[in-house]
Amino acid sequence: MPDVPLVESHGAKIPAIGLGTWQLSGETCTRAVIAALEYGYRHVDTAKMYRNEAEVGQGLKSGGVPRDEVFVTTKVWRDDLNDGDLQRSAEGSLKRLGLDKLDLLLIHWPNRDIPLQESIKALCETRSHGLTRHIGVSNFPVALLEQALAVATEPIVTNQCEYHPWLDQTKVLAACRKHAIAFTSYCPLGRGEGPRDPAIRKIAEAHGKTPSQALLRWHVQQPHVIAIPRSGTPAHIRENIGITDFELTPDDMRAISGMARDDGRIVDFDWAPDWDKAA
Ligand SMILES: NC(=O)c1ccc[n+]([C@@H]2O[C@H](COP(=O)([O-])OP(=O)(O)OC[C@H]3O[C@@H](n4cnc5c(N)ncnc54)[C@H](OP(=O)(O)O)[C@@H]3O)[C@@H](O)[C@H]2O)c1
Numbered sequence: 001m002p003d004v005p006l007v008e009s010h011g012a013k014i015p016a017i018g019l020g021t022w023q024l025s026g027e028t029c030t031r032a033v034i035a036a037l038e039y040g041y042r043h044v045d046t047a048k049m050y051r052n053e054a055e056v057g058q059g060l061k062s063g064g065v066p067r068d069e070v071f072v073t074t075k076v077w078r079d080d081l082n083d084g085d086l087q088r089s090a091e092g093s094l095k096r097l098g099l100d101k102l103d104l105l106l107i108h109w110p111n112r113d114i115p116l117q118e119s120i121k122a123l124c125e126t127r128s129h130g131l132t133r134h135i136g137v138s139n140f141p142v143a144l145l146e147q148a149l150a151v152a153t154e155p156i157v158t159n160q161c162e163y164h165p166w167l168d169q170t171k172v173l174a175a176c177r178k179h180a181i182a183f184t185s186y187c188p189l190g191r192g193e194g195p196r197d198p199a200i201r202k203i204a205e206a207h208g209k210t211p212s213q214a215l216l217r218w219h220v221q222q223p224h225v226i227a228i229p230r231s232g233t234p235a236h237i238r239e240n241i242g243i244t245d246f247e248l249t250p251d252d253m254r255a256i257s258g259m260a261r262d263d264g265r266i267v268d269f270d271w272a273p274d275w276d277k278a279a
Pocket residue numbers: 019020021022023045046108138139160161185186187188189190191192193195212228229230231232233236237239240267
């Protein structure tokens with residue numbers, strides 16, 4: 001079993017590699033979760049919006065790993081951020097997942113039409129009322145993260161944001177480090193494009209590893225960074241956790257970080273927050 005490091009954040013111990021599940025559905029999703037548990041994953045990421053919480057829950061149940069050994073994250077969609085709606089969303093997720101308690105509940109995206117203070121208060125209540133062990137946010141630029149932290153009465157343990165070598169996230173990473181919050185990278189493989197990059201392939205070859213392993217190693221070798229690669233392909237799921245038996249050199253790390261470009265962002269919407277500019 002790979003010895004995946006844990007990222008500690010305000011009492012949470014989060015495995016640095018988790019299985020992403022966006023777009024996985026039905027049997028493929030359940031089988032992916034079972035395969036992940038078999039290969040040593042102890043962290044699974046889903047969301048109400050992925051409409052696969054029941055299948056993820058089925059995989060967790062069939063996988064047979066004791067509940068307290070797996071870190072399960074889900075998210076509240078941006079329409080459900082009012083007081084009351086948010087708590088009901090968490091209860092619905094618990095029911096679909098078949099769990100008594102979540103490990104981590106995130107606000108999936110901020111919503112400028114709903115007061116942040118109200119959403120954060122409701123999020124904090126899900127923790128104080130025992131629906132989840134930990135809470136966090138996703139897609140929060142620095143200013144919004146600071147506002148959330150200022151009003152939160154429970155610790156925020158992560159900010160889950162897009163991150164891969166083609167997107168500079170220096171500012172959000174620095175804000176997370178300042179507050180000792182974990183940074184969770186989504187799209188860690190650049191939605192599957194990353195492993196095809198010739199420069200990444202070259203670095204991977206030098207270490208006798210695959211391009212995906214080099215990319216994921218780059219993520220988790222940065223302090224406080226967690227990566228949640230998605231795959232419905234068992235061979236890829238196994239490959240993606242094979243990142244614990246090598247280290248990238250400081251030159252490799254710098255070369256990969258140097259690939260960021262202005263048009264590197266993949267996930268964007270007209271209702272997205274104002275993103276931080278590259279450093
Ligand atoms: N909070 C948010 O707003 C947000 C937004 C987006 C994503 N997320 C989370 O982050 C997770 C990961 O992001 P993502 O799914 O967008 O993108 P990703 O993990 O960067 O890339 C997924 C793609 O990479 C391919 N892949 C995986 N392992 C591979 C390997 N070893 N070699 C070659 N190709 C490989 C997958 O295909 P195969 O299935 O064939 O392996 C899939 O097409 C999501 O699933 C979700 O849980 C969160």
